[in-house]
Amino acid sequence: MRRTVFFVSDGTGITAETLGHTLLTQFDQIEYRERTLPFVDTIEKADATVAYINETGRSDRCRPIVFCTLVNPACQAAVATSEALVVDFFNAFIGPLEEEFRRTSSHTKGRSHGMVNKATYYFRIDAINFALQHDDGASVQHYREADVILVGVSRSGKTPTCLYLAMQFGVRAANYPLNPDEDGSETLPEVLRPHRERLYGLTVNPERLQQIRSERRPGTRYASLGQCRREVEEVEVLFRKHALMYVNTDTMSVEEIAAQILHERQMERRLY
Amino acid sequence: MRRTVFFVSDGTGITAETLGHTLLTQFDQIEYRERTLPFVDTIEKADATVAYINETGRSDRCRPIVFCTLVNPACQAAVATSEALVVDFFNAFIGPLEEEFRRTSSHTKGRSHGMVNKATYYFRIDAINFALQHDDGASVQHYREADVILVGVSRSGKTPTCLYLAMQFGVRAANYPLNPDEDGSETLPEVLRPHRERLYGLTVNPERLQQIRSERRPGTRYASLGQCRREVEEVEVLFRKHALMYVNTDTMSVEEIAAQILHERQMERRLY
Numbered sequence: 001m002r003r004t005v006f007f008v009s010d011g012t013g014i015t016a017e018t019l020g021h022t023l024l025t026q027f028d029q030i031e032y033r034e035r036t037l038p039f040v041d042t043i044e045k046a047d048a049t050v051a052y053i054n055e056t057g058r059s060d061r062c063r064p065i066v067f068c069t070l071v072n073p074a075c076q077a078a079v080a081t082s083e084a085l086v087v088d089f090f091n092a093f094i095g096p097l098e099e100e101f102r103r104t105s106s107h108t109k110g111r112s113h114g115m116v117n118k119a120t121y122y123f124r125i126d127a128i129n130f131a132l133q134h135d136d137g138a139s140v141q142h143y144r145e146a147d148v149i150l151v152g153v154s155r156s157g158k159t160p161t162c163l164y165l166a167m168q169f170g171v172r173a174a175n176y177p178l179n180p181d182e183d184g185s186e187t188l189p190e191v192l193r194p195h196r197e198r199l200y201g202l203t204v205n206p207e208r209l210q211q212i213r214s215e216r217r218p219g220t221r222y223a224s225l226g227q228c229r230r231e232v233e234e235v236e237v238l239f240r241k242h243a244l245m246y247v248n249t250d251t252m253s254v255e256e257i258a259a260q261i262l263h264e265r266q267m268e269r270r271l272y
Numbered sequence: 273m274r275r276t277v278f279f280v281s282d283g284t285g286i287t288a289e290t291l292g293h294t295l296l297t298q299f300d301q302i303e304y305r306e307r308t309l310p311f312v313d314t315i316e317k318a319d320a321t322v323a324y325i326n327e328t329g330r331s332d333r334c335r336p337i338v339f340c341t342l343v344n345p346a347c348q349a350a351v352a353t354s355e356a357l358v359v360d361f362f363n364a365f366i367g368p369l370e371e372e373f374r375r376t377s378s379h380t381k382g383r384s385h386g387m388v389n390k391a392t393y394y395f396r397i398d399a400i401n402f403a404l405q406h407d408d409g410a411s412v413q414h415y416r417e418a419d420v421i422l423v424g425v426s427r428s429g430k431t432p433t434c435l436y437l438a439m440q441f442g443v444r445a446a447n448y449p450l451n452p453d454e455d456g457s458e459t460l461p462e463v464l465r466p467h468r469e470r471l472y473g474l475t476v477n478p479e480r481l482q483q484i485r486s487e488r489r490p491g492t493r494y495a496s497l498g499q500c501r502r503e504v505e506e507v508e509v510l511f512r513k514h515a516l517m518y519v520n521t522d523t524m525s526v527e528e529i530a531a532q533i534l535h536e537r538q539m540e541r542r543l544y
Binding site: 011012013014015017018019021022023024026027028029030034038039063065069071085087089090092093094096097100101103105106107108118122124125128129132135159160163164167168212215254255256258259260263272 | 283284285286287289290291293294295296298299300301302306310311335337341343357359361362364365366368369372373375377378379380394396397400401404407431432435436439440483484487526527528530531532535544
């Protein structure tokens with residue numbers, strides 16, 4: 001017996017997934033498989049979706065769960081007839097909001113942020129380009145325009161964090177690799193010194209760093225536990241000596257690292 | 273009079289924002305400003321949050337709205353006492369799910385996807401590295417390992433879409449710039465020919481392309497409407513001639529483009 005969880009949306013399905021995952025993480029030991037059904041934007045597609053959900057439930061011999069973000073009332077009503085447990089996001093909350101705003105909602109397909117608004121689009125693209133141009137110390141030319149410059153040893157999570165900061169918040173994030181073996185643990189690389197107030201350190205437990213590096217270059221000195229230990233120890237000395245903010249990313253997702261940096265540094269975001 | 277909308281979370285606040293934005297897009301003409309209050313993970317912080325929300329409401333002379341994803345019952349209860357309209361995502365749905373699963377939920381802080389699960393983390397990093405290495409035709413070496421290769425003229429949205437596909441879905445996405453002026457409109461660049469089944473075209477209205485290019489290089493031939501028209505027309509001829517799937521990204525967010533490609537190509541995602 002295995003349960004199927006559906007995410008049903010008239011758009012990308014990302015909101016339905018976000019909602020569903022947030023709730024499902026509260027139930028550790030439940031096993032299920034996931035199916036996202038995006039772009040369900042006609043009554044015909046809604047009916048087909050219901051048929052598919054019911055069929056799946058019968059062959060699973062287990063009642064499906066449906067996280068639903070449809071805005072069209074006819075489509076909502078169709079999905080509500082399914083044999084699944086339907087968690088209907090709009091139905092639950094749109095009423096109180098309509099009352100508070102003293103308006104009826106548009107009941108038309110929602111737009112995710114990004115390209116909708118021109119200014120928003122440019123902030124996002126600009127921030128992504130900035131992150132790409134200033135990845136891994138590739139260019140240090142526009143560091144004065146950086147909202148933050150992430151520093152840390154190789155494979156400590158700098159690149160994905162910069163890209164996420166750009167994509168989600170429109171923040172201009174550069175990153176620069178620290179190499180304590182070459183630079184010594186006591187001194188900040190010269191290019192970073194004028195930008196001390198922009199720096200933010202990432203660190204990670206040596207055991208985890210070893211795992212990550214071993215995926216990339218197994219059996220090398222670079223991936224050895226001794227080397228990872230030495231490097232981590234030395235950058236942490238450096239972070240403390242220069243009183244940099246830093247975070248150990250060991251048990252954090254990229255989203256969590258990015259949100260924490262934004263929060264701790266009280267950075268102005270350009271995207272909502 | 274201006275209303276403040278709060279997103280209150282014990283984690284990053286990203287889920288509260290995603291869910292709140294989805295509901296607010298249903299109310300076109302409502303004006304408000306946004307405040308995200310992340311990492312509210314103690315009762316003291318919850319109490320301080322309530323005080324701040326109430327103060328804001330009084331100085332706004334308008335009842336705040338709070339989108340809340342707190343899981344701790346004591347923190348939830350504190351926020352529920354605020355003078356705001358509180359939209360509590362957990363409280364609304366956790367009950368029916370507990371009943372369906374016949375289990376109580378953990379009521380502990382949720383984890384966003386990413387680094388939590390080791391396999392998940394590697395898929396994501398691997399996909400991001402793949403996107404970076406294969407951005408803008410930089411390398412064509414591992415095209416056989418690509419899940420999709422986006423093609424289109426300069427500034428048609430290829431890079432952000434590839435990065436989003438990697439970050440959100442763990443999909444390996446390369447991209448290659450088409451330059452109809454140089455390559456001619458009838459022929460696919462030679463490096464792409466063995467990979468026809470992996471190609472997916474992005475196109476955009478010439479007027480929008482002109483705007484985007486003008487931000488980057490104003491007043492150049494590259495950014496002129498005539499040039500944009502010619503290039504767009506020629507790549508669309510090329511897409512049709514080679515029967516490529518393609519999409520006009522004109523009114524779409526990066527999220528929407530990525531989700532549509534995943535859906536249309538029935539690609540296997542590696543991240544949930």
